[in-house]
Structure formats: structure tokens, C-alpha cells
Amino acid sequence: MVIFPAIDILGTKAVRLLKGDYNQVTVYSDRPWEFAEDFAKKGCKAIHLVDLDGAREGSAVNISTIEKIARIPGMYSEIGGGIRNKATIERYLNAGISRVILGTAALNDPAFLKSSVSEFGDRIAVGVDLKDGKVAIKGWLETSDKDGLVFLKELEDLGVRGAIVTDISKDGAMKGTNLELYRTIASSVKMDITASGGVSTIDDVSSLKEIGVFGAIIGKAYYTGAIKLEDALEVAR
Numbered sequence: 001m002v003i004f005p006a007i008d009i010l011g012t013k014a015v016r017l018l019k020g021d022y023n024q025v026t027v028y029s030d031r032p033w034e035f036a037e038d039f040a041k042k043g044c045k046a047i048h049l050v051d052l053d054g055a056r057e058g059s060a061v062n063i064s065t066i067e068k069i070a071r072i073p074g075m076y077s078e079i080g081g082g083i084r085n086k087a088t089i090e091r092y093l094n095a096g097i098s099r100v101i102l103g104t105a106a107l108n109d110p111a112f113l114k115s116s117v118s119e120f121g122d123r124i125a126v127g128v129d130l131k132d133g134k135v136a137i138k139g140w141l142e143t144s145d146k147d148g149l150v151f152l153k154e155l156e157d158l159g160v161r162g163a164i165v166t167d168i169s170k171d172g173a174m175k176g177t178n179l180e181l182y183r184t185i186a187s188s189v190k191m192d193i194t195a196s197g198g199v200s201t202i203d204d205v206s207s208l209k210e211i212g213v214f215g216a217i218i219g220k221a222y223y224t225g226a227i228k229l230e231d232a233l234e235v236a237r
Helices: 032-041 052-057 063-070 086-094 104-108 110-123 148-158 179-186 202-211 229-236
Strands: 002-010 013-018 021-029 046-051 076-080 099-102 124-131 134-137 142-147 162-167 192-196 215-218
Touching: 002 032, 002 052, 002 063, 002 192, 002 229, 013 032, 021 032, 032 063, 046 052, 046 063, 063 076, 063 086, 086 099, 086 110, 099 104, 099 110, 104 110, 104 134, 110 124, 110 148, 124 148, 134 148, 142 148, 148 162, 148 179, 162 179, 179 192, 179 202, 202 215, 202 229, 215 229
Parallel strands: 002 046, 002 215, 046 076, 076 099, 099 124, 124 162, 162 192, 192 215
Antiparallel strands: 002 013, 013 021, 124 134, 134 142
16 A cells, blocks of 8 residues: 655645635645755655645646655655646656546536546546535535546546545544545445545555555644654554
């Protein structure tokens, strides 16, 4: 299983939101790339990035900050937040990002998703953010009527290879991840599923590995010291 420590970027700063609420922000650094450099020193080979400004505005707002992180040698980087056209995809890939994550656009514009997967293959993933089982969009500010599992099966049929699935109710709450959700998904689709939201303890990491998900994103638990990155990497091996 791949461990993806997360850096959420808002106003060029590394932050965490509580349950996706832009009004509940904790700022951890105004130099986010230094976290990424530290992850690499600890032996991490992958990183999950979110442009929170981009998620709201639909553009690559924090591209200059993200470029600094993408240049770190040997680091597999993925980025989500506001990627809604081909030009933004190409801008990130040309900047050195390994994989881009479509969210709102994947749900609202199936033709764009299909053409992106056709052109860029496994460098395209989809972020499936769930609120009470339904897919949330536009930086979690809106909730659609689309059932999450139904959407994942549709993505699989379109040829999407990887999905990052977040239970919004767990994100940043430090109360454990939704293991039942990931068991259901892992038994229902054959995509590479990355679990996100509420990964709070080493036991969460171990349980997700047993379920068989492709990856796990660790956010607030790293920044508060609840999970040591070295321990998570060891458990995931």
C-alpha cells in the first residue's frame, strides 16, 4: 500500500480544513514545499496535493507553490482541486506532477473525463468525495444526487484506473477512517482505490492495508503527531 502524506494549500500556505469547511482552517506553514522535502527525507515516495483555492475557483491558483513540490527528485506527486479543462491538466503535467485528480469536472462533464482518460491514461485519477454517500463537488461546497458507489462503477466502465475516495464526515476529525466504506468499495470495483479522510492512527493504516486498498492519505494525523510518517511507511510495506 502506498502512503500519501497530504499537503492542502490555501493562499500559498499549508493548511488543514475541518470536514472541508473553509471557515475552520488550521495553518501549518507558509512554506509548504518544506513539508514535502521532509517527507522525502523520511523515505516517502508519494505525496497528495490539494489546491483548495483552485477547488473553489476552478483554476490552478497555487501553481507556483505546487511546481516547487513537483521538482523534488524521486517523489510521485498527485494534485487535485479545480482541474476542469485540458489546459490545466497539461500545465500540471508539464510542471512535473505525476497524476492529476479530476473532481467536479469528472461528474459534470463525462465527455471531458472520457477524452482525458483516453489521452493521458493512468495520469488521470478521479476524486470521489462523499457526503452521506453522495458525491460532493466544488470544493465540497455542493452535494450532488449521485450515489458514490454507482459513480465509481461508472468511472471503472469509462477506463479510469484510480480513484481517491474521501468520507468528508471523517476528514480532519481525528476519529478514525470509514473502514466499512472502503471494504464495500474494494469488493465492488477493481480500480486502484486510495482512502482519504480520518486516517488517524497506525491501526487505521494497518486495517486499510488488510482491506487491500491501493493507498492511504495521511493529513492532520501527521501534522498533529498522531501518526509518525516512518511508522506508517513501515506498516504499509
